[in-house]
Amino acid sequence: MFFILSKTVAFLLLPSTLLIALGLAGVLLMATRWRRAGIGMAVASLILLAIAGFIPVGNLLSHALESRFPPWDKSHGAPNGIIVLGGEIAATLSREYSRPVVGGEGGRIIAMAELAHAYPNARIVYTGGDASLFGSQPAEADFVYPLLDSLGIPRKNVTLEARSRNTAENAAFAKTLVKPAPGERWLLVTSARHMPRAVGCFRQVGFQIEAYPVGWQTDRQGALSWPKAFAGGLAQFDAAAYEWIGLLAYWITGRTSQFLPSP
Secondary structure: HHHHHHHHHHHOHHHHHHHHOOOHHHHOOOOOOHHHHHHHHHHHHHHHHHHHHHHOOOHHHHHHHHHHOOOOHHHHOOOOEEEEOOOOHHHHHHHOOOOOOOOOOOOHHHHHHHHHHHHOOOEEEEEEHHHHHHHHHHHHHHHHHHHHHHHHHOHHHOOOOOOOEEEEEEHHHHHHOOOHHHHHHHOOOEOOHHHHHHHHHHHOOOOEEEEEEEEOOOOOOOOOOOOOOOHHHHHHHHHHHHHHHHHHHHOOOOOOOOOOOOO
16 A cells, blocks of 8 residues: 555655646636636746746755765775665666666666676675556566676676565565675665665664665755756756655655664
8 A cells, every 4th residue: 555655645746746736726716706816826836836947946955865875985895785776777668679778867777887896796686676556567677687798797796686666675675685694784776865765764674784875966065056947947856855755754654764864
């Protein structure tokens, strides 16, 4: 039930969805005796959409998450293992074109390749199943091995976990799979914006990891980067809001150790 709600309610709570719904409701009310209220709702929707798309609100919300965990310090020594969270391989397109299609910025894939070459003795686990609402798509992990071939990484060096559908399941299934021993050091590779929720999930299942954030969208100082286009600004706002909503939902339902985990 949680998985279904996370895929539906989260979408309905995105700023763009709420603001468009507000505007449409206002337009409908204009044809009724509540015309004045409808005009006010439509105007409010337009103004708020402009703020979300043209003002770097999403940048600020993203930076608050991305700056939570610093880049990993390699001076700590070689890790025993590396957990790479899925989310960057477009499984449906990969199946359609019969080759791995990497979406997003590809930061997790690049980091996996870099770490695999830098630490050939470390165990690597790629965790990512079918995250679609109805479970009708191929698992993301199914397309990792062909990608490893092109990156020059031996398949035997990477274990795949293809059942998980969300971050909480990533943590639970990864722990069951690798059975980390006391004293082992494991890196967790995921997007910087997603790292607080991911760390919280791994801590909740008792899997102690070291954060290896990638794919930053904001700079270290959190400088205001004004959107180059309305669509990009709104997308950034939605992505940041989605992560904050996820943090709250995971915390309320006991899937993360804290609302906003820190190092």
